[in-house]
Amino acid sequence: MSRLAETFARTRAENRAAFVAYVCAGDPDFDTSLEVCQSLLANGVDILELGVPFSDPLADGLTNQLAAQRALENGMTAARVFELVRRIREFSQAPIVFYTYYNLVFSNGVDAYVRQAREAGVDGILTLDLPPEEAAEMATACRKHEVGTVCIIAPTTPEARIETIAASTTGFIYYVSREGVTGVRDQVAANIPEAVARIRKHTKIPMVVGFGIGTRAQVAQVAAHADGVVVGSALVNAIKDNLGDRARIVATVGAKANDLARGARR
Template sequence: MDRIAASFARARQEKRAAFVAYLCAGDPDFETSLAACRAVIAAGTDVLEIGVPFSDPLADGLTNQLAAQRALDGGMTAARVFDLVRKIRETSQVPIVFYTYYNLVFSNGVEAYVRAAKEAGVDGMLTLDLPPEEAADVQAACRKHDLKTVFIVAPTTPASRLPVIGAAATGFIYYVSREGVTGVRDQIATNIPEAVAAIKKHTALPVVVGFGISTREQVRQVAQSADGVVVGSALVNVIKAGLADRAAIAPKLQAVATDLVAGTR
């Protein structure tokens, strides 16, 4: 069993949802980013979603846009993202999924990029702007190098596309609970149980829910129907708030993540 499948299986056995934490690689610098990743893992993160910083992150709201900009300004490169994964792998076997954009994969050569990700210790890849109908090259490379694929379902996705998305994914399905971009919201969407149930008719893979989830109570609500809950902006905001004292970011982040993880139980 691969690390992603094993992590979700363990969560099911413990009768809880998996906690998926998103952080942008290199935000605000390499060492602080590594400490941040280790902090959310120590808090009980089941899957670590690493955002690959990009100059035009069209699926991201302001919080994650600024995180990507801080990372790029701090000297983060594609090669350094792989270095970050290798450093995480020195102390943890938590599943790692890249949250990336097709331009970053394509410009480096699809197979070369996927191979490098696998060799570094990445388990799966979510390419935000790549629908399954156009993903043959990425899917072929991921099959060859045993990297799991993750695809998105949105509130606007027609029911007719659910079988296509379900057939394309090999890691899990990511349900975007709100239209628009990432970011903290005061309330979660009300139709999540129905949306998850509709997706599950077309896949045996786990279904995780993200976008806008930022408190333990919101995690608890989503965990009642989803296999996993994704929190990103609420964690990235801790980094932003701690820029004046970067050494204090990791302890604060671990405390916030621990509180959020408690909502999955």
């Protein structure tokens, strides 16, 4: 059983949703990012979602765009992202999922990229701008190297296409609860229970919900229906608000994660 499957089985047995935390790899620099990841995993995070910094992150709001910019300006490359994963594996066996864009995979060679990701310790890859209909090469590489595929379903996804997307998923489904880009919102989307039920008619693959979730109460709302809850921008903001003080960044991110993780309990 993969680390992802084991984690969802465990959280299900504990009657809670998995808490998935997103941060951009290398934000604001390699060493701080490593300490941030360690702090997250010590404070209730079940699955670590690492954004691979990219110059044109079209699915991301300003918070995560600026995080990627900080990481790139401080020397993050594909090789350094793999190195970050290897360093995390020195202290944690929690699942790690890449949140990336296809250009970063394709330009390095699809099979080579997935192989390096697996060798570093990556458990799943979410390629945001790669639709299942165009993903045969990626799916083959992930199957060959035993890396889970994570696919997105949106509020606008037609019923007929949900089954196609679900069939392409081996790690978990990521339901994007809002149209548009990432970012903290005042309220979670109102239709999450209905959307989750609609998707579950087509698959038994674990389903996480993200985009716009940033408080413990919002996590709890989503955890009542989903297998996992993703929080990103609220954690990235904790980094941005404390730039220049590594100890404060690490402590603030850890405290925020600890609070959010409590919401995942049912």
